Each structure stands twice: as structure tokens, then as C-alpha cells.
Amino acid sequence: xxxxxxxxxxxxxxxxxxxxxxxxxxxxxxxxxxxxxxxxxxxxxxxxxxxxxxxxxxxxxxxxxxxxxxxxxxxxxxxxxxxxxxxxxxxxxxxxxxxxxxxxxxxxxxxxx
Amino acid sequence: xxxxxxxxxxxxxxxxxxxxxxxxxxxxxxxxxxxxxxxxxxxxxxxxxxxxxxxxxxxxxxxxxxxxxxxxxxxxxxxxxxxxxxxxxxxxxxxxxxxxxxxxxxxxxxxxxx
Numbered sequence: 001x002x003x004x005x006x007x008x009x010x011x012x013x014x015x016x017x018x019x020x021x022x023x024x025x026x027x028x029x030x031x032x033x034x035x036x037x038x039x040x041x042x043x044x045x046x047x048x049x050x051x052x053x054x055x056x057x058x059x060x061x062x063x064x065x066x067x068x069x070x071x072x073x074x075x076x077x078x079x080x081x082x083x084x085x086x087x088x089x090x091x092x093x094x095x096x097x098x099x100x101x102x103x104x105x106x107x108x109x110x111x112x113x
Numbered sequence: 114x115x116x117x118x119x120x121x122x123x124x125x126x127x128x129x130x131x132x133x134x135x136x137x138x139x140x141x142x143x144x145x146x147x148x149x150x151x152x153x154x155x156x157x158x159x160x161x162x163x164x165x166x167x168x169x170x171x172x173x174x175x176x177x178x179x180x181x182x183x184x185x186x187x188x189x190x191x192x193x194x195x196x197x198x199x200x201x202x203x204x205x206x207x208x209x210x211x212x213x214x215x216x217x218x219x220x221x222x223x224x225x226x227x
Contacts, residue, residue: 034214043204043217044158091156097212101163107156 002028004096006105013084013112021079021108023094029074030096035067038091038107047092050077084112115140117207119218126195127226134190134221136205142166147181147188148206148215158204164188195225 003026013019023033031052036044048064050056050071058064068080077096081088093107116139126132138147145166151159162172164181172179176196180189192199205218 032212041222043219044215045217046214049214093156093158095215100211102212102215104158104160107158109156 002026002096002098002101002103004030004094004103004105006094006108008108009106010109011111013110015085015112016083018080018082019084019110021081021092021094021110023077023079023096023105025075025096025098025103028096028098030077030098031074032097032102033071033077034095034097034102035069035077035079036093036095038093040091044093047079081110084110086112088112115142115145115207115209115216117205117216117218119203119205119221121221122219123222123224125224125226128197129194130225131191131193132195132223132225134192134203134205134223136188136190136218138186138188138205138207140207140209142209145207145209146211148204148208149179149188149190150204150206152202152204152220154201161190192223195223197225197227199223200225 005024007022033050035047038044047062048056048058050069052071056069071077089112094105095102118137147164149161176193178191202220202222204220206215208215
């Protein structure tokens, strides 16, 4: 299957700072990428859908000004958690879609202290 | 709206036992896709299977098998002769079009004890 690379795998940041997570499709062009969040011992919940060259579509309850998504190219989408707080600590995982299927990155474990 | 229910939060078995993970789904779409993923402690999602709504044939892959019953909206997953390495969280998921957003179930934590 296609390869999606997510970076970093884990990050610890101080409360109030911002952190950027990258999601790259390595061997295909992804017009659509999805960002999911998973709190400990919970399921994966879709945060937003990003389409190359346009604004992301956020799910209800997800603050678009806090979780900035940029999908500037067909192989890269970024999620920036701005002014992070401890309650933002979670596992973030992206998924990139090729023509017919979506493939997941390895995920990023964010800890805000 | 779509919904996926995995009623079993945790299952614990002894190695070599067979175990079935249940998945029940709700959707109004006539065409949809069902998935199973494995999530080991490291966190990455490991794709196990995708099945479209028009294919009700059961599938077997090694020790894994899947039973798709459209009449009961279920897509159950059985591991035969379980092994310690099977210990993980297993998610059932659904989408309405190939490559579209996934709706996940709550997941089942499977622990296989030696």
C-alpha cells in the first residue's frame, strides 16, 4: 500500500506554545487528507478534512483557530496546535487519500506540560 | 449518520484460544465499506481488511477470519489460536465511499495471556 509519513512521532511542549505536525504522502499525491485525534483509551475522532489548495473543513466542536491546518501541496498537510494546553495532550493521526483509498500515518503523541 | 458499535470494551483470553470481536454498524447508505484495524501499543493503525457492502462472502486470512452479515448489520472478526502478539486494540470502522472519512467504533482491547 501507499506510504504516509507523519512527523514527529512524539513531542512534548510547554503550555502556551505551539507545535506543528506534518503529514506527507511519500509515493502518491493526496488531494484530501484527514486529521484524527485519539484520547487515551478512546476511539479515533475526525477533527478536520483538508483539501489541497482550499480551507479545511472542521468537525463540530473543533476550534479552527486553535488547530490550524494547511494543505499547501499534494503531498503535505500540516496541523498546528496553537497555544497548547494540557487538555490538548492526545494522539494525533493523519490519513491521506489517493484516488481510491486512504492510508494512515504513524501518528504523533503530543504531551503538553 | 453512520455509527459503529463495538460492545466489547475489553477481552482477555489465554493463548491458543479462539476469540471473536463483535462489530455492529448503522448506515443509511446502500454502498459502504467496512474495515478492521489493529492498534498495538505503539499507536500506529495496522490495516487488516476492507469489505464493501455488496460482498457478503466471509474471508479467511491465516488465523484471521471475518463474518459479514448484512441482515444483522454485523462484521465480526475472529482470531483462531490466539497468540500474545495479537494483544492490541482492534477497531472496526465504516465509510460510505472509498477513501472518504472513517467512522470508528470505540475499539476492543484484546489481551492474550501466555
